[in-house]
Amino acid sequence: MMNYCFGIDIGGTTVKIGLISADGEIITRWEIPTRKGSDPAGLLQDVKNALETCMAEKQIMREDILGIGMTAPGPVTADGVLQNAVNIGWGAVKLAEEAERILGISPVSIGNDARVAALGEAAFGAGKGANSMLMVTLGTGVGGGVVLNGKILMGESGVAGEIGHMTIDPYETETCGCGKKGCLEQYASATGMVRAAERFLQEKDTESVLRNLKQVTAKDLWDTAKAGDRLANEITDFVCDRLGSAIANAIYLVDTEMIVIGGGVSGAGQFLLDKIKKAYQGKVFAHSRNKKFALAELGNDAGIMGAAVLVLSKVE
């Protein structure tokens, strides 16, 4: 008899599903479209069909499945309630309970998507072997997660690790998607970087390749900075100063062994990592300066791998 688990990563567009062995190897992975609705019943029905097809194909019995780990696209409280999932349309829902009922497999363990991805990186990716890790995900938004001794810090109200909504600038006049002003996300998300670029382009006279572009993207900004463009470097320095400050603030709270940078924007690679690290080092006590910084390694698999860890860490 072999033991398996399913890792399920619910995103706004697709649901990623992985069949994962007890030693953390992905046997097979696939995606289905995310069915939106006012509750998760329809989406879970689609997942159920997908799991059954997979189990039939691989000749896996129900009793070979140790459990299901699932990411939830919103804050999850310590007692397993998803507070809301604005991208998909759900309100507060007992997602783990609901999934156990519809899928007919238990246990189902859930966790916030950014936190679960951090757990995946900690167990199988860039953080492998580290005692503790802070993950910062730079994408459409800025997400994060704190892993201490191999466990995600979940928090009481489901916000632990939400570094993106740390207030970084008390004088900001524009409003963040969350309703507050001066959140890290307003500077360090892909959208925030574009906003910073537009502001610098308007306020400064410096020549720049960026001025030839109709619409600057975060990728353009980093590519141009890497190519040596002065203004693009000023803009990315500004963005990394905000990021370095937020990471330093986070380290003053949780003081992890390492910091892992993930998300789409982390495609800018070592160049980005070096800038963030340099900014961070200017913001902390001397003996906290030599933290290890690394780029995330699991890419799109971080969610399903982390979801698997939710199950496997309970089995061991």
Add this chain to the structure above:
Amino acid sequence: MMNYCFGIDIGGTTVKIGLISADGEIITRWEIPTRKGSDPAGLLQDVKNALETCMAEKQIMREDILGIGMTAPGPVTADGVLQNAVNIGWGAVKLAEEAERILGISPVSIGNDARVAALGEAAFGAGKGANSMLMVTLGTGVGGGVVLNGKILMGESGVAGEIGHMTIDPYETETCGCGKKGCLEQYASATGMVRAAERFLQEKDTESVLRNLKQVTAKDLWDTAKAGDRLANEITDFVCDRLGSAIANAIYLVDTEMIVIGGGVSGAGQFLLDKIKKAYQGKVFAHSRNKKFALAELGNDAGIMGAAVLVLSKVE
């Protein structure tokens, strides 16, 4: 046979010592002057004499002592090394090892003073019964500690909980004692509050009782605000806005069940607590707004009580 431990709280002026029973009751407490020097040997010799006198008086044998908990006035790494203690004059020292050798009692467990005080409050004070707690100490400086499931979060480089050096204002021009600019401590320590008061008094024309004082102290500021003085309320609102923002940032990272405010300035009581809570609520997601805020309860005993927990939590 009864079991006891010693809780030792090393401060810049005095060393507080408590003989504490296994169920957390203080049997006796006393203080000795802090002997300064380039290493802790002299101070530890004084402590040894004090402990021996106490044990002789109370007819307590060496084997009745479960261990010694000790606060250290500086950052302590996960492997028990005190990084520095600027107030006393020590450099980096293996304080627990050194204490075991000189005192002839083991084990000796050490922890940063602010973190250990937080642990004391969590186990026996304002945080009793809570799963997790963030403590913020408003005194000459701003200290802090994070307690998760009854344990202090120590961190890898000894800074976990150092909320006082979170960067709150990226535009600050004056320098904090730590060498950075814009730390919470620059606004929310007793000194920081006086600085804020002086700035407001200079920049504004508003009449205020504070103008009649030769030198404004943090206590004057809070007393005057409580009495209804408009400018004093503007100043304390500003201070609490910075504090509320820092606490919100901390909650976004560690998301504890409650927040405990201690230190000398917390003598301003419920009036201060209400202002901090109100400011905090304006800075976080809706479902994190109803955190419990409380004033610290143990006062000067928090250090020795927390130090005792360092020992007792390992015995149980």
